[in-house]
Amino acid sequence: MKTLSVPHVTGWRPIAIILILAGALAAVARFALGLGATTNLSDEFPWGLWIGFDFLGIGLAASGFTIVAAVHLFHAKEYEPIVRPAILTAFIGYLLVVLVLIIDLGRPDHFWHPLVMWNPHSVMCEISWCLMLYTTVLSLEFAPIILEKFNIHSPIKWIHAVSLPFMIFGVLLSTLHQSSFGSLYLIVPNRLHALWYTPLLPVLFFISCIASGLSMVVLESLIFSRNGRPFLPTRLRANLAKAIALALAVYFVVRIQDLLTRGALHDLTTLTYYSVAFYAELLVGFVIPFALLIFEKVRTSQTGLYYASLMVVLGFAFNRMNTAITGLERYPSQTYFPSIIEIFIMLGITAVGFCAFSFIAEYLPVFTAEEAGAGQHRDAAPSVEKKPLFAPPECEDPRPS
Template sequence: MRKDAEAMNDTRWPEITFWRLVFLVLAATGTVVAILRYSRGLGATTNLSDQFPWGLWIGFDVLTGVGLAAGGFTITAVVHLFNLKRFTPIVRPTVLTAFLGYVFVILALLFDLGQPHRIWHAIVMWNPRSVMFEVAWCVMLYTTVLALEFSPIVFERLNLERPRRIVRAISVPLVIVGVILSTLHQSSLGSLYLIVPMKLHPLWYSPLLPVFFFVSAMAAGLAMVIVESSLCQRAFNHHLEMDLLEPLGRAMVVVLSVYGILRVQDLARRGALLGLRRPGYEGSMFLLEMGLGVLLPIILLAIPRVRARQPGLVTGAFLAILGFVMHRLNVSVTGMERAAGVAYFPSWMEIALSLALVAAGFAVFGLAVRYLPIFPEAPHRASGVEAPAWLLARSASMVAGGSPEPLSPPSAPAGVK
């Protein structure tokens, strides 16, 4: 498994590896569930009810999915607005992750909506007082922005010079719009819950929910870049840029600390911390979320020796992602159960479809890396390792084509007009 052999393999049928088998099983189950969901309805396939109308597909696929794709706006801002050009090599994989993340969130929504064929209604039927309306518009617009930010990679592959230049000309405004849209909807996903002060448990309900959602998404986005780079290294033999990822780990310490302090301070101010002296179900989940998913990664990543090595950095980032997922699920499920009067646990079909979407995301990412210049620097950096044939071919063509690239220019001043 995860050998570069797959890339060198030129036969028509790809060999069966462990992870491909996993993907096939998940994809097959997901397809069956998708058919069942559309033929039998939400009631027959999910454990949703009038008491619990939002479950895993909203809590994980949408709330978590959008947050984990937040690396897109932070990294593009760092490289193109703060002009820290040394982070350029991670722009493309991050933008790809973000774009795929949003596409799969929209796909997931098509399963969760009761009237998926009317998803376009939000475009023509406006209710500017609805948080959901704002989220819908921001997600639509930001997915478009991400598609544009990603498009130069496709144009480059297809040798389309003109459209590439057009997108390059608008790259800075595009990044600015992307950051604003992300700020708006990342926080608005939290605002969705502002309207249920009597339903959401006081450990999670706060007037600051939008701030918490935004700050935690920034940390999760950075953590995803770290974990994803590590996965790419294993899957594609791609060199791990520790000198780029280590500062991200350091940034995570700052963001997570701000987040942790805000959360605890807010709870203390509202008197909700007192309930933790005898933590029940909610209290335990809260302590797990904050301890394992916020405090521990802060400690790990704050120690320079731990942060500077791949296992420590990746563990810290992974824990932060775990904490992020737990926060979103605690807001959407744990914190809502008491008021609903029923316990909710997703049906196997809800879980299977969510897993299938994640698997599909991985698969499309793999295909994109295989057929598009996602890691332009890889051949040079990874020269010590056996570079797969296709990568060498790619690098050769890139050297031959050799024109500067819009959204992630290989040399520092290239983004400057």
Template sequence: MATTLPKKNTQPIGAGTIGMAFFALLGLILVVYRWTVGLGATTALTDARGWGIWISFDVLCGIALAAGAFSIAGIVYVLHLKEFYPILRPTVLTGFLGYALAAFAIMVDLGFPQRIYYMIFNWNVHSPLFEVGWCVMIYATVLALEISPIVFERFNMKAPLKIIRSITIPLVILGIVLSTMHQSSLGTLFVLMPHRVHPLWYSGILPILFFVSAIAAGLGMVIVESTLTGFGLNHKTDTKLLGKVAKIIPFVLGLYLVLKLGDLFISGDGAYIFSSGNLSFLFWAEVLINIIIPMVLLSIPSVRRKPMQMFAAALLVVVGLLMNRFNISLVAFSAGAYMPSWLELFVTIGMIAIGALVFTLAARYLAVFSHTTEEKTKSSISDGSLKEAVSSNPSNK
């Protein structure tokens, strides 16, 4: 895939970018304030409710939605389906930002963030959080290396660019292994708390359910992100290519539905789906929004050919994933009443703004999308040589 540097951007910074910068700065100021005065004075967390929106949204949801990075990277480099290369860079960048912000959210949520390094030197190999922490830390590094060529190309740094290209496939394989481990281990955290999680969401196979749902939501996020950036950053969206991504999602959702409902009835908890009041309603809303409706819609070829219909169906998958993680960790989690404080909400908004701002600036000044506009892209892909296509960047010669 030809990778050319973007033309010099002379357009003024828009109001949207300024707005993102404002909320990002506000979020950082509030984080400093939270670190200064402590959790008790800034959050609605208690001894009974130790995890709030920062863990549920920024970590559980953020990491799951970033799963598109290892999925698309695996499709391109391991399965050699190089037609998906045009969406690889923005997807990996989104994944890196998701993991970086999740790690930052953990730092914000820790009572003593200055002790985060204890995990590196004091190993508790029996704790799922130990495995999650190490995998997230290493995988964030892997993603940083995978996306680093956009920086090396920008500054014509030929030596490090050559090194990264030589180890790309091992990095991708390592990333797939790490993602599989920690996506599933996040589910393991709740397997250890059967007395806290409602039977409609508790399962001995939560690690598998977390992993499969993350793949579906990650692919859905690829479509959502590509569509939104197409409108917001004024680049052409390849509807046909996104349609091929969308075609995979119903199979993953079908597997997830079979596992979820099958385990529920095999475990003897099937009766709860009609007898749990508001939780039954939330369960069915999640199943319909996250699984059944998008599975049906994305199975229809005409939907996959229409950008906005495909976007809407993919958005349902993403929203359904958010519902699932919130239901498991907050709504159906028995730990006392909880309503996040205004500071918790604005810190979360600030983190979203940071991610959106960095992505926008990267797309503005680095070759995140510009390589997809080259006419020789298709011929390079048809020749089956991703390496030759990438190395065709004039700045690398």
């Protein structure tokens, strides 16, 4: 089975190294001087950029449980070639989220408290346990990739023998805490702006993470496409695009209906600090990509699907940051903008994620050139040329595979 090479990004490694070093120095300053001296957080605004980054990372890592559930629980075997990239994305994402949480904790040395000091009435208790358990499940799902690289096959057979219940458990855990992150903000009904506060926050968080997780899978598939022969056949990418469009439509209907039910739609009738942020989130992340994805020409176009999926991810980022930051501000009297140390730590951790993904995918059998077909023999695809990671695919292949 042939392994695809990792796309080459011209000049990105020196930049990533600089960001990682800057982030490491900023983290040292954070632990040496404390949160008060190094962040713009306060008693009035205790959660800021890092919590929003956690929401973003967890949501984008949703590709792990969505693809695993589709392939191994619902037997959509044609998507099997992207199971490993999805698991790698989720594994790195969850590890980085845990790292950010440790940095964000006022007493990081107490990270072990949820293990022995249970508070079943706290959403944070459930989230902590789900994060720890699901990261453990992801490590078990990722282990065969490492073992396969070093030709250690006996443990792989054992892992495969017990994998199904762990996969079911992992999907359940991920479903729980994807929605529970929205539940965190149910405790601030008088603080979070009406455009974002709703009892349906857990439902909206879960639906949006489905769209963003699948969009990440599509982006990864397109990034590894070359010469008119994508990593996934056009038909399968188009099917994923349909699922993304469906999730976007469900989200939009639920969101607008919720605003109507709560009488919050009038907040959008005038241009304000909050309405502009809301319109940017909804248009970029949901309305425009949905309008694009309903056309078959876009779903079967590498370039069109690339930009539509990228917009979903950007809109998802807007939504999480708006919920975590914008909706809690009292503009213009009480606003929050992260300090340079907060920004450097976030950028450094992001660079660590990209470097880890690039390194692991280059040296371990993550991206395998298998184009799966339902009930058909899967042939190895040709090796791939390198191209920039963030550039849209140059070749169009509108013909069904």
